Amino acid sequence: MTDFRGIFPYLVSPIDASSGRVRERVLRELVEHLIGCGVHGLSPLGSTGEFAYLSFEQRQEIVRIVVDAAAGRVPVLAGVAAFSTSDAIRQAEAHARLGADGLILILQQMFPVPPRGIERYFGDIARALPQTSMTLYTNPGLLGGDIPMDAIDALSHIPNIEYVKDASGNTGRILSMLNRMGGRIRVFSASAHIPLLVLKLGGVGWMAGPGCVMPRECVRLYDLARAGDWDEAMAEQRRQWAINEVFTRYALAACIKTALQLQGFDVGDAIAPQEALKPEAVEEIRRALAQLG
Numbered sequence: 001m002t003d004f005r006g007i008f009p010y011l012v013s014p015i016d017a018s019s020g021r022v023r024e025r026v027l028r029e030l031v032e033h034l035i036g037c038g039v040h041g042l043s044p045l046g047s048t049g050e051f052a053y054l055s056f057e058q059r060q061e062i063v064r065i066v067v068d069a070a071a072g073r074v075p076v077l078a079g080v081a082a083f084s085t086s087d088a089i090r091q092a093e094a095h096a097r098l099g100a101d102g103l104i105l106i107l108q109q110m111f112p113v114p115p116r117g118i119e120r121y122f123g124d125i126a127r128a129l130p131q132t133s134m135t136l137y138t139n140p141g142l143l144g145g146d147i148p149m150d151a152i153d154a155l156s157h158i159p160n161i162e163y164v165k166d167a168s169g170n171t172g173r174i175l176s177m178l179n180r181m182g183g184r185i186r187v188f189s190a191s192a193h194i195p196l197l198v199l200k201l202g203g204v205g206w207m208a209g210p211g212c213v214m215p216r217e218c219v220r221l222y223d224l225a226r227a228g229d230w231d232e233a234m235a236e237q238r239r240q241w242a243i244n245e246v247f248t249r250y251a252l253a254a255c256i257k258t259a260l261q262l263q264g265f266d267v268g269d270a271i272a273p274q275e276a277l278k279p280e281a282v283e284e285i286r287r288a289l290a291q292l293g
Helices: 024-036 056-070 085-097 115-128 149-155 171-184 195-201 215-226 230-247 252-262 279-292
Strands: 006-009 077-082 102-107 133-138 161-166 186-189 205-208
Touching: 006 215, 024 056, 056 085, 077 085, 077 133, 085 102, 085 115, 102 115, 115 133, 115 149, 115 161, 133 149, 149 171, 161 171, 171 186, 171 195, 186 195, 195 205, 195 215, 195 230, 205 215, 215 230, 230 252, 230 279, 252 279
Parallel strands: 006 205, 077 102, 102 133, 133 161, 161 186, 186 205
Antiparallel strands: none
């Protein structure tokens, strides 16, 4: 059993708009910066990584670069996102060959998938790579469907399904999950307004795009929670929410890329057909970063 915990920034995917190539230099710079800020792991190809707009080849190149740049200093948990089980297994096998320490499993849906189909999708991927740690990612607001609690419970009995990243924002659901599944499953927060609450309930960390923009602050929040300094941790949570509040008004991937560009990382714009943020949104983010310090 693995012991992943702490702050795992969801990395952006810096793609050159004209050539479609991954901007390797800036991705390596970002990895180095985040590790230097004390993050506990890295997660390429999450929602902030704009996986839905990337080809199979671009996804593999991003995983290759991140694994190589991390050089074993922190674990790399790469996202696997697909509509079909066969495509997901193909991605998972490729990520594992490239050296990813674990995989975050995402189900994309066009037509409704019944609970049994959802359970089978995640279970088949996990069973195809039994030596690779798996994290279930549930984000009903973004992906158009949820993983039912009964399905998570059944999947938690598969030995290499070890974690859930829950982006429902529902702390009652998270508490039910922890009560029901005990030590079989561990929970990462995703929603930016509740990571401290998830940690207090017994969660093991936070996976999110804002960790790219404010890694030191996110690590500080985690350290305060681990030390049991809940009053100071809540003050830090409130302070961080100011910038996340700006992010909620616009497309998150575009916000994270804009913030990184303002910090000197030439990651490019959001991948088409998304659009770059308008000047007034960029200025809002600039002010929020300045307030963050």
